[in-house]
Amino acid sequence: MNVIEITNVTKKYNDRVAVNNFSFTAESGKIYGFLGPNGAGKTTTIRMIMGIIAPDSGDIKVFGKKLSEQSKKRIGYIPEERGLYRKYKVSDILLYFGKLKGLSSEEARKNTFIWLDKVGLKDRANSKVEELSKGMQQNIQLIVSLINNPDLVILDEPFVGLDPINTRNMKEIIYSLKESGKTIIFSTHQMNEAERLCDHILLINKGKKVIDGPIEEVKKKYSKNFVSVEFRDKIMNLEDIDIIENVYYEGNKAEIELRRNINYNDLLKVLLQRGDISKYEISESSLESIFVEVVTNGV
Amino acid sequence: MASKIRIVAITEFLTNVKRKEFIILTFLLPLILVMSMVIPVFFMQTISHEKETLGVVDETGIVLPILKERYTDYVIEEIVNADEARRLLDNNSISSYIIIPRDFLKIGRASYYSKVQLSSFSSANMNLERILSDIIIESLLEDKGVSKETINKVKNPITMERITVTKKGDEIETPFSFVGNYLLPLFLFMSIMNAGGYLLNGIIEEKENKVVEVLLSTISPTELLSGKIVGLGGLGILQVGIWITGVVIITSFLKIPLVSLEKGILIMILFILGYLFYSSIFAMIGSISTSTRDSQQISALVSFIVFIPLLLFFGIVQNPNMTFIRLLGMIPPFIPTIMIMRILLSEVSLIDIIISMIILSLSVIISAKAASKIFKIGILMHGQKPSFNEVLRWVRG
Numbered sequence: 001m002n003v004i005e006i007t008n009v010t011k012k013y014n015d016r017v018a019v020n021n022f023s024f025t026a027e028s029g030k031i032y033g034f035l036g037p038n039g040a041g042k043t044t045t046i047r048m049i050m051g052i053i054a055p056d057s058g059d060i061k062v063f064g065k066k067l068s069e070q071s072k073k074r075i076g077y078i079p080e081e082r083g084l085y086r087k088y089k090v091s092d093i094l095l096y097f098g099k100l101k102g103l104s105s106e107e108a109r110k111n112t113f114i115w116l117d118k119v120g121l122k123d124r125a126n127s128k129v130e131e132l133s134k135g136m137q138q139n140i141q142l143i144v145s146l147i148n149n150p151d152l153v154i155l156d157e158p159f160v161g162l163d164p165i166n167t168r169n170m171k172e173i174i175y176s177l178k179e180s181g182k183t184i185i186f187s188t189h190q191m192n193e194a195e196r197l198c199d200h201i202l203l204i205n206k207g208k209k210v211i212d213g214p215i216e217e218v219k220k221k222y223s224k225n226f227v228s229v230e231f232r233d234k235i236m237n238l239e240d241i242d243i244i245e246n247v248y249y250e251g252n253k254a255e256i257e258l259r260r261n262i263n264y265n266d267l268l269k270v271l272l273q274r275g276d277i278s279k280y281e282i283s284e285s286s287l288e289s290i291f292v293e294v295v296t297n298g299v
Numbered sequence: 300m301a302s303k304i305r306i307v308a309i310t311e312f313l314t315n316v317k318r319k320e321f322i323i324l325t326f327l328l329p330l331i332l333v334m335s336m337v338i339p340v341f342f343m344q345t346i347s348h349e350k351e352t353l354g355v356v357d358e359t360g361i362v363l364p365i366l367k368e369r370y371t372d373y374v375i376e377e378i379v380n381a382d383e384a385r386r387l388l389d390n391n392s393i394s395s396y397i398i399i400p401r402d403f404l405k406i407g408r409a410s411y412y413s414k415v416q417l418s419s420f421s422s423a424n425m426n427l428e429r430i431l432s433d434i435i436i437e438s439l440l441e442d443k444g445v446s447k448e449t450i451n452k453v454k455n456p457i458t459m460e461r462i463t464v465t466k467k468g469d470e471i472e473t474p475f476s477f478v479g480n481y482l483l484p485l486f487l488f489m490s491i492m493n494a495g496g497y498l499l500n501g502i503i504e505e506k507e508n509k510v511v512e513v514l515l516s517t518i519s520p521t522e523l524l525s526g527k528i529v530g531l532g533g534l535g536i537l538q539v540g541i542w543i544t545g546v547v548i549i550t551s552f553l554k555i556p557l558v559s560l561e562k563g564i565l566i567m568i569l570f571i572l573g574y575l576f577y578s579s580i581f582a583m584i585g586s587i588s589t590s591t592r593d594s595q596q597i598s599a600l601v602s603f604i605v606f607i608p609l610l611l612f613f614g615i616v617q618n619p620n621m622t623f624i625r626l627l628g629m630i631p632p633f634i635p636t637i638m639i640m641r642i643l644l645s646e647v648s649l650i651d652i653i654i655s656m657i658i659l660s661l662s663v664i665i666s667a668k669a670a671s672k673i674f675k676i677g678i679l680m681h682g683q684k685p686s687f688n689e690v691l692r693w694v695r696g
Contacts, residue, residue: 073517078513079513081512083510085505096306097513100303100514100517144513
């Protein structure tokens with residue numbers, strides 16, 4: 001069953017189109033990345049999935065049905081604009097949200113301590129939120145969204161403001177969520193994080209979906225095949241090799257752009273006939289370069 | 300009640316009941332108020348032992364002995380002439396002096412000199428004037444051979460008992476009921492403003508802390524707002540309950556009659572409706588405000604509007620059922636306070652009660668609906684404060 005089905009959704013703010021005829025399907029147990037520049041419509045889309053704002057037109061289904069109070073309880077959500085009651089005790093906040101999400105007092109208490117233990121904050125249960133570091137607060141924020149063991153987890157810009165250690169912790173938690181069979185959707189404009197985490201990416205620009213597919217396919221489809229070669233001796237003319245599209249020389253190094261659908265091994269065979277090679281490196285273009293290219297030039 | 304509303308209500312109640320300001324307002328303020336009434340009385344009684352001196356220049360030779368006998372607010376000192384009196388006043392030997400001219404008993408004119416500006420309403424001054432006028436009445440009537448009995452009758456022709464006719468029966472007014480009639484609306488008003496203030500601050504705090512979107516992913520805006528209003532309403536009822544218990548204990552101790560149960564119930568209904576009305580207004584203010592400072596300006600204005608009926612108290616006491624007051628008591632923001640005062644001070648006609656309750660209930664429904672709409676949109680807004688037209692669009696949309 002599809003966890004999320006968005007069909008032809010459009011949302012306008014006054015005259016500005018924030019999300020334009022957007023469709024998307026998420027399957028169970030995968031990690032989806034919403035990528036796009038600031039103001040692309042990622043947060044608006046996520047808020048519409050969460051039922052916080054209503055679309056002007058189109059249809060959104062979560063767990064096969066229109067969002068209801070019952071299905072809301074199965075979603076864990078960290079918004080982009082996030083915060084906590086600063087003067088409250090950590091355990092009070094977690095109990096409050098646990099109960100709001102339909103847990104009994106005992107369940108909420110139990111889960112609070114399981115999660116605090118998991119993120120190493122068990123001894124801070126009675127601290128006020130304002131006494132915690134920013135990273136700790138982010139962890140509490142994460143527990144709030146996960147306290148009732150939701151099936152779908154939506155994280156809007158989860159890496160913003162995290163130091164490298166907390167970024168790694170966040171990634172580990174996202175992986176462990178996937179392993180326990182949950183569906184995860186997160187938005188980011190940090191391509192390197194997306195590249196390592198996602199099974200599937202959506203690139204959104206100016207309210208429109210520009211790319212939608214499994215990460216390997218996307219990279220295959222949009223990447224240009226580059227190989228960087230270093231020869232022992234001086235560089236020879238390579239333009240005459242018919243599988244090469246373009247060559248850029250730099251001393252005894254060359255950046256070679258292959259024609260599409262050409263095997264790297266075929267190139268290596270041809271190049272070995274021309275001279276001694278000290279280094280041969282395949283450099284697929286990164287998600288970041290795809291992103292920049294698509295956003296600046298369109299596809 | 301839906302379980303989420305209950306969870307929010309209980310949390311709001313428990314969080315705010317522990318606040319310092321709540322405890323101060325509930326327990327300390329009434330204490331301060333009682334002290335502020337008791338201390339001056341106590342103080343007056345103590346300092347009255349140190350009486351000041353009134354110089355009397357009596358050219359009639361009749362007035363001075365009577366003053367010495369009857370006028371106890373001052374120590375009376377005889378002074379030979381006006382120049383001497385002025386000299387004594389200048390060097391502060393006396394605090395004031397009065398000149399009774401030779402023809403005083405005929406024309407009734409005397410002059411009072413003092414360095415302190417004296418209020419003609421001060422009891423010392425009123426006593427003095429009364430004693431002097433008695434002297435003239437006695438002298439005039441004695442000359443005509445009128446009996447002592449008649450003279451006393453002329454001096455105090457009437458005694459009036461003030462009795463309020465209520466459904467419970469006739470009740471003789473006590474000084475306490477006057478104070479109570481003013482303080483009860485004032486305290487109910489403060490309780491409403493206090494709970495409304497918590498609601499306002501709570502909404503802005505959630506906005507500023509950015510916790511609101513997390514909340515809205517688990518609970519609908521209407522549930523959130525309802526929970527807050529119910530929880531803080533409970534806080535107001537607890538506060539008023541504590542005060543009423545205090546008043547019941549004091550009045551039963553002093554054996555002073557309390558308002559009838561009927562009136563008490565009406566007042567409680569007005570209090571709850573008033574709270575619901577004002578909390579919706581405060582919710583609207585909170586939703587469109589972007590910072591605490593921002594909201595304080597608007598809420599100060601609202602508090603002032605609510606306070607207007609209390610400023611009119613002395614007018615309402617004169618005649619609680621005059622047309623102007625009746626009409627004012629039909630305008631939604633004034634209904635709770637005006638009607639509570641009218642009910643306390645008189646027997647309000649049933650039609651007035653019904654009309655005002657209907658108007659107030661309708662206002663509560665309309666303002667709650669508008670508040671819920673504004674809240675839904677406003678609570679997610681950051682930065683720019685919306686224009687009035689924009690807010691109107693939210694309400695209509």
